[in-house]
Amino acid sequence: MSVFRPTRRDILSMAAAMPALTLPAFAPSIARANLGAPATPNPSHFSFTLGQAKLTVVSDGHLATPTNGLGVNADPAEVQAFLKAHFLSTTTNYSHTNHLLIELGDAKVLVDVGSGDRFLDTAGRLMGNLESAGIDASTITHVVITHAHPDHIWGVRDDFDEAIIPDAQYFIGGTEHTHWMQDDLLASAPPEAQQFIVGAQNSINVDGAEWQLMSNDGEIAPGIRVIDTPGHTPGHMAVVVESDGQQLMAVGDAMNHAWMNFAHPDWVNGFDMDGDQTAATRRRLLDMAVADDIAVLGYHFPFPGVGNVMKDGGTYRFVPALWKW
Numbered sequence: 001m002s003v004f005r006p007t008r009r010d011i012l013s014m015a016a017a018m019p020a021l022t023l024p025a026f027a028p029s030i031a032r033a034n035l036g037a038p039a040t041p042n043p044s045h046f047s048f049t050l051g052q053a054k055l056t057v058v059s060d061g062h063l064a065t066p067t068n069g070l071g072v073n074a075d076p077a078e079v080q081a082f083l084k085a086h087f088l089s090t091t092t093n094y095s096h097t098n099h100l101l102i103e104l105g106d107a108k109v110l111v112d113v114g115s116g117d118r119f120l121d122t123a124g125r126l127m128g129n130l131e132s133a134g135i136d137a138s139t140i141t142h143v144v145i146t147h148a149h150p151d152h153i154w155g156v157r158d159d160f161d162e163a164i165i166p167d168a169q170y171f172i173g174g175t176e177h178t179h180w181m182q183d184d185l186l187a188s189a190p191p192e193a194q195q196f197i198v199g200a201q202n203s204i205n206v207d208g209a210e211w212q213l214m215s216n217d218g219e220i221a222p223g224i225r226v227i228d229t230p231g232h233t234p235g236h237m238a239v240v241v242e243s244d245g246q247q248l249m250a251v252g253d254a255m256n257h258a259w260m261n262f263a264h265p266d267w268v269n270g271f272d273m274d275g276d277q278t279a280a281t282r283r284r285l286l287d288m289a290v291a292d293d294i295a296v297l298g299y300h301f302p303f304p305g306v307g308n309v310m311k312d313g314g315t316y317r318f319v320p321a322l323w324k325w
Contacts, residue, residue: 044125045133046304048324050295051243053104053223057297057304058130060097060114061123063151067093069270070260079260079267086259093257095300097123097151100250101135102241107221109142111239111250112299113164116155118199123151127164140165142220143209145172146252146299147233148180148200149271156203163208171220172204173228174213176235180204229254229285231278232271238285240294248295248306249288254281258301262286262309262316286316295321 047056067090071079083090102109114126130137143165145153158164179185180200189197204211214220214237216228226237232253239250255261256269265282268275289296289309296318298305307320 044129046306046323047133048306048321050241050248051246053102053241053243055103055241055248056101056133056135057306058099058101058126058133058135059303060099060126060129060151060155061120062097063095063120063123063300065093065095067091069093070257071264071267072270073275074264074267082260082263088259095256096303096305097126098297098299098301098303098305099126100239100297101130101140102224102239104223104241104243105221107142107224108140109144109220109224109239110140110165110168111144112146112152112252113143114155115151116157116164118154118157119150124155126155137165138167140168142224143168143170144214144220144226144237144239145170145176146238146250147176147236148172148203149233149253150196150199152252152299153203154199156209157206161202161207163206166208169212170209171212171214171218171226173226173235173237174215175228175230176233176237177204177211177213179234229281231274231276231281232256233273236281246295247292248297249285250297250299251285252299254278254285255296255298256300258298258305258307258318262318263312265316290316 044059045056047054049055067083070093080090097114099114100111102111115123117124127137156164163170180197181204186194186197186201214226217225219225220239223242225240227240229236229238229251236252236254238252238254241248260267261282265286266279268278272278286309288294290311295306295308301318307318310317310319
């Protein structure tokens with residue numbers, strides 16, 4: 001498979017279209033239930049346990065992006081047919097934003113900080129939803145950033161451009177930090193791409209956060225570590241929680257579509273910076289999850305985004321976890 005490397009112009013053109021998109025009517029050729037938004041808000045958090053760990057998924061809202069950014073290395077007609085067969089819109093990819101809060105031992109670890117009020121107006125709900133979940137953000141001890149895209153790191157700054165959780169320890173992959181903080185990255189970028197680079201650099205340079213740079217298998221706290229999952233960005237990392245012999249991986253955007261990435265793990269998306277590496281990383285994670293019975297949490301999977309991976313012939317299938325009250 002050839003490497004797909006979207007230009008920053010490609011990325012910006014998709015991002016610019018996001019705010020204007022709405023969920024369209026479904027095609028009449030397939031009978032579907034078009035579920036509309038509720039009159040009152042749905043729950044924004046979901047808690048469960050993994051061994052001794054208490055885990056809470058907290059939403060930052062949702063994103064709506066064009067579906068022409070999905071499966072960009074595949075036949076567009078095949079991608080459209082896949083979406084129709086899975087009762088999904090063929091024009092708008094409506095994705096959730098699932099943040100993981102891990103409470104294990106003395107650590108309270110938040111994975112990613114959302115986009116704040118600096119990206120799309122459909123997201124930026126994380127801090128309010130933490131409060132609704134009864135979680136005092138000031139008690140969070142560690143913040144781990146999977147990668148420096150807007151919906152994962154732009155929320156790190158408060159209205160005074162200071163760290164939103166000032167007393168936490170902050171972690172990011174060393175390779176990711178190096179990529180975004182290159183001296184000539186902004187100067188060599190076209191004008192339409194500069195907001196993404198400036199946003200990443202401003203977020204990393206936020207007052208009050210002293211970044212600890214991580215590498216593969218680096219420990220955040222006992223039972224919580226990061227693993228290298230490059231491709232979507234050069235230094236993308238996933239977070240692994242382990243307690244009493246049970247494991248869960250928060251995969252960030254290494255897998256970002258709960259149907260397509262499993263049935264067609266080699267199909268890559270417009271925001272995946274290195275297509276071949278993205279596909280190789282995705283297959284490695286899927287094989288790990290199957291071989292070791294590791295649960296997964298997808299940042300953009302349908303809320304709460306938690307489930308398991310099963311083999312399905314030569315490919316895979318995401319099996320959502322059963323909620324327990």
